[in-house]
Amino acid sequence: MAHKVDIHVGKRIRQRRWLTGMTQQRLAEMVGIKFQQIQKYETGANRVSASRLWDIADALEVPVAFFFEGLKEDGAAPSDNSVPDDLLSDKEAMDLVRSYYAMPENQRRRLFELARVLSDVA
Structure with a gap:
């Protein structure tokens, strides 16, 4: 079972990639991996290493901290009743x-x- 932090980081990767209009294939090429690995990162199925997250942040032109924004101290995603939890999807x-x-x-x-x-x- 995927850890909630890995799921959150994956959602933030997908969100930023999608907002910039970048395909999984293009991001994978920029980072030097296969697009299937990007898919696994985005779903939280695979954990992103620190160095790979650094490369992804560079490719998506955001600071590494961007991927952790919105997490609570206990690693839980924020709960704002006015916004659905699945907004990014x-x-x-x-x-x-x-x-x-x-x-x-x-x-x-x-x-x-x-x-x-x-x-x-x-």
Whole structure:
């Protein structure tokens, strides 16, 4: 059974890779491994070594700490009742985030404000 930290790190790898529009194949090539290994990392089936995580962080242009953001001291994922636990695996939510960051900053601010107003009304 996969450890919850390995699952969290794998989800963060998948999230960042997906947000940048990178395929598993491309990430694997950049890191020097087979894409099947990336699949195993992303599901938490295989644990990522420190040096491999360093290489993945470099390829995805994030600090290594990015992969651990959101973990509690006990290694548990955060529990925010307003956001589903499986948000990172929700393709629609990830499409929305990618589209959001593809917009110019002034449009993002306006959309963000609209979303805040609409959520306050709900």
